[in-house]
Amino acid sequence: MSRALKQARFNLFIYGAGHHQAAWRAPDSHAEQLADTGYYVQLAQLAERGLLDAVFLADSQAVSADAAAAGPTWLFEPFTLLTALSQHTSRIGLVCTVSSSFYSPFHASRMLASLDRLSGGRAGANIVTSMWDSEAQNHGRQSLGDHGYRYGRADEFITVLRQLFESHPRDALQIQRDLVFTDAGQLREINHAGEHFSVRGPLNLPAGPQDSPVIFQAGSSGQGRDLAAKHAEGIYSVAADEQMALEYARDVRARAQLMGRDPQALAIMPGLVTYVGNTLEEARQKQRRLNNLLPTAQSLAQLAVFIQQDTSDWELDAPVPALPPLEQFSGPAGRYATILRLIEIHQPTVRELLGLLAAGGGHCTMVGTPSMIADEIERWLDSGAADGFNLMPPSLPDSLDDFVQLVIPELQRRGRFRTAYEHRTLRENLGLPRPVRREKLAQPV
Numbered sequence: 001m002s003r004a005l006k007q008a009r010f011n012l013f014i015y016g017a018g019h020h021q022a023a024w025r026a027p028d029s030h031a032e033q034l035a036d037t038g039y040y041v042q043l044a045q046l047a048e049r050g051l052l053d054a055v056f057l058a059d060s061q062a063v064s065a066d067a068a069a070a071g072p073t074w075l076f077e078p079f080t081l082l083t084a085l086s087q088h089t090s091r092i093g094l095v096c097t098v099s100s101s102f103y104s105p106f107h108a109s110r111m112l113a114s115l116d117r118l119s120g121g122r123a124g125a126n127i128v129t130s131m132w133d134s135e136a137q138n139h140g141r142q143s144l145g146d147h148g149y150r151y152g153r154a155d156e157f158i159t160v161l162r163q164l165f166e167s168h169p170r171d172a173l174q175i176q177r178d179l180v181f182t183d184a185g186q187l188r189e190i191n192h193a194g195e196h197f198s199v200r201g202p203l204n205l206p207a208g209p210q211d212s213p214v215i216f217q218a219g220s221s222g223q224g225r226d227l228a229a230k231h232a233e234g235i236y237s238v239a240a241d242e243q244m245a246l247e248y249a250r251d252v253r254a255r256a257q258l259m260g261r262d263p264q265a266l267a268i269m270p271g272l273v274t275y276v277g278n279t280l281e282e283a284r285q286k287q288r289r290l291n292n293l294l295p296t297a298q299s300l301a302q303l304a305v306f307i308q309q310d311t312s313d314w315e316l317d318a319p320v321p322a323l324p325p326l327e328q329f330s331g332p333a334g335r336y337a338t339i340l341r342l343i344e345i346h347q348p349t350v351r352e353l354l355g356l357l358a359a360g361g362g363h364c365t366m367v368g369t370p371s372m373i374a375d376e377i378e379r380w381l382d383s384g385a386a387d388g389f390n391l392m393p394p395s396l397p398d399s400l401d402d403f404v405q406l407v408i409p410e411l412q413r414r415g416r417f418r419t420a421y422e423h424r425t426l427r428e429n430l431g432l433p434r435p436v437r438r439e440k441l442a443q444p445v
């Protein structure tokens with residue numbers, strides 16, 4: 001394998017029956033198994049056979065407002081499920097979503113250190129600020145609080161999390177039966193008293209093999225990018241095409257550099273939806289099959305809300321009618337801009353646009369043969385748009401199986417992806433350095 005070639009990293013974002021909203025409707029979908037561990041074990045093992053870096057579970061703490069239409073959006077509590085997966089896999093990373101709005105840092109650090117130990121050094125945490133007031137209402141609050149408040153809390157949360165991992169080092173465990181179990185001299189109180197949290201420490205178990213589990217972040221606003229630049233080691237970004245991904249990566253790396261970090265010591269992984277076939281037509285057929293399962297009247301009505309115009313007489317298999325430019329649009333700009341971008345990139349029919357929105361939304365979609373998709377992936381890696389991808393298979397397990405069976409071997413042939421796991425821990429497999437000790441700790445306990 002040539003040393004000079006930049007290597008791809010892949011994360012599997014596990015979500016219901018697949019990221020296409022209609023995937024669960026397929027006659028052969030696993031809709032009935034979504035509450036069974038076996039389904040997730042099968043997915044994690046398939047991802048591990050493909051030598052992927054990690055599986056990732058998202059989380060929300062309330063039933064979604066459009067639960068009936070959106071299909072299976074409820075989620076297993078991710079720590080619990082990942083702990084189960086840790087016992088059925090041996091090498092793949094396990095990334096857990098952790099909400100800084102609802103967990104306390106002590107609780108989260110205990111669970112993460114436990115997962116890191118239980119998995120032999122494979123834990124990661126995707127730190128989110130959560131999205132809906134309905135989640136806050138399950139936790140005794142009316143609303144999540146404004147964006148600035150949430151990100152301030154997230155910043156303090158990660159800072160304390162790191163201090164807690166350092167407060168009880170692995171080496172403190174020094175079992176000498178006749179003398180000592182823990183070298184208490186290595187334990188440190190952190191005595192943190194901040195705006196959001198007050199934590200004495202130390203953590204009540206020794207850190208796991210990675211010392212600090214790998215921190216991921218997925219914010220896209222200015223504050224989200226600053227948080228990622230300050231703390232994240234892996235980033236789940238959103239980009240509809242290479243240009244958007246490149247702009248994002250340059251911006252976040254520049255922010256990281258301003259904060260005194262090595263801008264290259266970040267794994268930026270944009271979301272990626274793939275339809276892979278032995279021929280382009282076969283790949284397109286797989287995409288059409290899922291798009292044809294969409295409840296089109298409902299999807300058209302939703303589109304009408306996003307673009308604020310009547311879509312009821314739109315011809316499903318005709319090109320999308322011309323839409324006014326962003327400057328002339330008075331509704332929520334983010335979603336509208338995404339729709340304009342998807343139209344520009346894919347020149348879709350109305351049905352295809354509904355399908356693009358239903359699978360991944362603003363994330364990139366690649367459709368083609370293994371070599372077409374590998375070409376694209378190589379381009380993104382070489383331009384600096386991505387260090388790897390957060391795979392969002394439209395249908396699970398089929399689209400993941402296609403990726404593992406067809407695209408991974410093509411990338412291996414090109415020297416772009418590992419042919420065996422080289423390391424035991426998630427951080428090492430991702431090629432990330434150990435985080436430097438940045439926080440000053442208080443006196444020994």
Ligand SMILES: Cc1cc2nc3c(=O)[nH]c(=O)nc-3n(C[C@H](O)[C@H](O)[C@H](O)COP(=O)(O)O)c2cc1C
Nearest residue numbers: 058059097128129130131218219220221224236238
């Ligand atoms: C791939 C990906 C996964 C995400 N997973 C979650 C999640 O599990 N729970 C959650 O509350 N937010 C999740 N988010 C949302 C982000 O954390 C963030 O709130 C969102 O991207 C908006 O960013 P902003 O708050 O910086 O504008 C995810 C975002 C992306 C791109």
